[in-house]
Amino acid sequence: MRLKFTKMHGLGNDFVMLDAISQRIKLSPEKIRQLADRNLGIGCDQVLVVEAPRNPDADFRYRIYNADGGEVENCGNGARCFARFVRERRLTGKKHLVVETAGGLLRLSHLDGDQVSVDMGVPVLEPTDVPFEADRQAETYPLDVDGEVFTVSAVSMGNPHAVLLVEDVITAPVESLGAKIERHPRFPNRVNVGFLQITSRDEAHLRVFERGVGETRACGTGACAAAVAARLRDLVDDSVTIHLPGGPLTIHWSGPGQPVTMSGPATTVYHGQIVL
Numbered sequence: 001m002r003l004k005f006t007k008m009h010g011l012g013n014d015f016v017m018l019d020a021i022s023q024r025i026k027l028s029p030e031k032i033r034q035l036a037d038r039n040l041g042i043g044c045d046q047v048l049v050v051e052a053p054r055n056p057d058a059d060f061r062y063r064i065y066n067a068d069g070g071e072v073e074n075c076g077n078g079a080r081c082f083a084r085f086v087r088e089r090r091l092t093g094k095k096h097l098v099v100e101t102a103g104g105l106l107r108l109s110h111l112d113g114d115q116v117s118v119d120m121g122v123p124v125l126e127p128t129d130v131p132f133e134a135d136r137q138a139e140t141y142p143l144d145v146d147g148e149v150f151t152v153s154a155v156s157m158g159n160p161h162a163v164l165l166v167e168d169v170i171t172a173p174v175e176s177l178g179a180k181i182e183r184h185p186r187f188p189n190r191v192n193v194g195f196l197q198i199t200s201r202d203e204a205h206l207r208v209f210e211r212g213v214g215e216t217r218a219c220g221t222g223a224c225a226a227a228v229a230a231r232l233r234d235l236v237d238d239s240v241t242i243h244l245p246g247g248p249l250t251i252h253w254s255g256p257g258q259p260v261t262m263s264g265p266a267t268t269v270y271h272g273q274i275v276l
């Protein structure tokens, strides 16, 4: 199978974008892993596949696969790249788009330059829906990891996130603790793990150990979940700039029941073809 693809990134969270409207694509988890492999394939954190919508309210459907081959519900940086991709590939001329993901419908708008704004939907805090094992909903939960207890928030942005406050993101044990929490039995679908350092009411730093990938340079849904977790604890205001290793994202959330808005860049790197 010969596939045309585009390499893109959102703040260094990188993607192989595939247009499944103009070409026939059949991908197994093994082929996804091959595409994502940085030595044996193109290399990326996620493979994103653009398809015709099933939902009549949506312009497109986009599917998200982690580098480990697993299909997941949502990807914030990927959503911004999706918006730029369908415009550059002339699949649509619309400035405002509705896209169907496995995590629900997202609304996207092109802003000036390379910036895209995404209505990421209402965050889910009910533990069973994250999913996270807990007796009742709370702002934070104690989580026992190998006998040491950490305080985490559990938030779903369509996909599951655990958020921990740290004093310094630079020295936070992102790889070691992130890998343990990702597979903690209280998160039955595994989880993305955010390490958040709050520096003021409108500024914070975040590193994310992503489910199915490892640490990435940026995680859009992770930034949204971190802003929600911090706002619930009244540690930040409604609008907060989250600085990730790859750069900043602007997140706005005005409280429970309200949707989260994320704005940031989408970058095209190159176009290519691969035989799989």
Ligand SMILES: N[C@@H](CCC[C@H](N)C(=O)O)C(=O)O
Pocket (backbone or CB within 6 Å): 013, 045, 046, 064, 066, 072, 073, 074, 075, 076, 077, 078, 159, 160, 192, 210, 211, 212, 213, 216, 218, 219, 220, 221, 222
């Ligand atoms: N990089 C993404 C999140 C991608 C999916 C995630 N690894 C998961 O398994 O849920 C983002 O920008 O949100």
